[in-house]
Amino acid sequence: MTNKQPQSRCGFVAFIGRPNVGKSTLLNQLLGQKLSITSRKPQTTRHRILGIDTLDNTQMIYVDTPGIHKKEARAINRLMNRAASSSIADVDLVVFVVENDRWTEDDELVLEHIKTHNVPVILFINKVDKIKDKEALLPYLQQLSTKYAFQQIIPGSALKNNQVDALKNYLLDAMPEGDFVFPEDYYTDRSERFLTAEIIREKLIRQLGDELPYSITVEIEQFKMDEKGLLRINGLILVERSGQKSIVIGKGGSRLKQVGTDARKDIERLFAQKVFLELWVKVKDGWADDERALRSLGFDESD
Numbered sequence: 053m054t055n056k057q058p059q060s061r062c063g064f065v066a067f068i069g070r071p072n073v074g075k076s077t078l079l080n081q082l083l084g085q086k087l088s089i090t091s092r093k094p095q096t097t098r099h100r101i102l103g104i105d106t107l108d109n110t111q112m113i114y115v116d117t118p119g120i121h122k123k124e125a126r127a128i129n130r131l132m133n134r135a136a137s138s139s140i141a142d143v144d145l146v147v148f149v150v151e152n153d154r155w156t157e158d159d160e161l162v163l164e165h166i167k168t169h170n171v172p173v174i175l176f177i178n179k180v181d182k183i184k185d186k187e188a189l190l191p192y193l194q195q196l197s198t199k200y201a202f203q204q205i206i207p208g209s210a211l212k213n214n215q216v217d218a219l220k221n222y223l224l225d226a227m228p229e230g231d232f233v234f235p236e237d238y239y240t241d242r243s244e245r246f247l248t249a250e251i252i253r254e255k256l257i258r259q260l261g262d263e264l265p266y267s268i269t270v271e272i273e274q275f276k277m278d279e280k281g282l283l284r285i286n287g288l289i290l291v292e293r294s295g296q297k298s299i300v301i302g303k304g305g306s307r308l309k310q311v312g313t314d315a316r317k318d319i320e321r322l323f324a325q326k327v328f329l330e331l332w333v334k335v336k337d338g339w340a341d342d343e344r345a346l347r348s349l350g351f352d353e354s355d
């Protein structure tokens with residue numbers, strides 16, 4: 053018998069539900085500290101955001117969908133829901149979040165929307181901590197189970213972290229076999245890195261003014277939360293000539309240090325999070341033998 057390696061699994065999970073039912077809170081709980089960075093950013097739920105949860109050989113990519121509410125629902129087949137539906141169309145599982153004790157017209161609309169896609173749906177009934185007498189939930193559960201052939205109905209509380217593990221275990225089991233889409237240390241989408249790179253670039257421009265060539269680029273090499281809850285970021289500043297490198301670094305490293313300090317403060321404010329930022333400067337000339345940089349330019353071996 054061959055010694056078979058455990059097959060990796062990877063899938064997309066969409067979170068959907070009317071506004072205020074607790075989707076962000078639930079995502080935060082599922083991801084632990086990982087997503088709290090994203091969620092503290094204003095307006096995240098307006099956009100589709102990704103949280104990436106990699107556990108052993110399984111990677112789950114959480115897709116948050118924009119809230120659906122009545123006004124917008126009138127245009128349900130148009131604009132706003134394009135984002136939501138595209139994220140439903142290509143996911144492996146949908147987590148439909150509703151509130152403990154009431155099923156509203158908006159919930160119905162969300163369900164109608166979900167029904168148009170042939171994906172398995174888990175119903176998470178949130179905020180049950182608000183209900184003193186749990187028995188009172190039973191008729192509601194009964195009622196909901198007749199609405200759709202949900203894979204699973206899980207009553208719980210995102211806020212109190214109640215039954216969130218049960219949901220997570222279900223998600224883990226439901227992920228199809230496949231390679232990871234993101235590196236293991238990715239827990240947010242690229243926009244986090246992009247914003248960070250932009251802040252560093254802005255500080256460089258401010259520090260260097262006219263001395264700075266347009267073509268300076270910043271790459272975020274590492275973006276990772278350590279076990280102490282410190283966000284560790286390594287930024288690589290790419291310049292075109294070695295003369296520019298010394299300009300960026302400044303006398304005794306003073307300029308780069310200033311850029312780093314200013315950027316770190318802004319990044320900390322953006323993510324509401326302590327940050328450790330390290331910056332390096334490299335000359336782009338070396339790109340020819342830098343595989344990563346070549347890839348970022350769109351070349352690979354098959355070209």
Ligand SMILES: Nc1nc2c(ncn2[C@@H]2O[C@H](COP(=O)(O)OP(=O)(O)OP(=O)(O)O)[C@@H](O)[C@H]2O)c(=O)[nH]1
Pocket residue numbers: 069070071072073074075076077078097118119178179180181182208209210211212
């Ligand atoms: N009691 C209780 N409150 C909760 C629970 N989950 C979330 N909330 C509260 O409900 C409110 C809305 O939660 P969010 O996570 O922001 O809801 P959302 O669905 O992401 O909302 P949108 O961003 O508008 O789509 C917040 O005040 C949360 O603290 C829960 O399990 N129990």
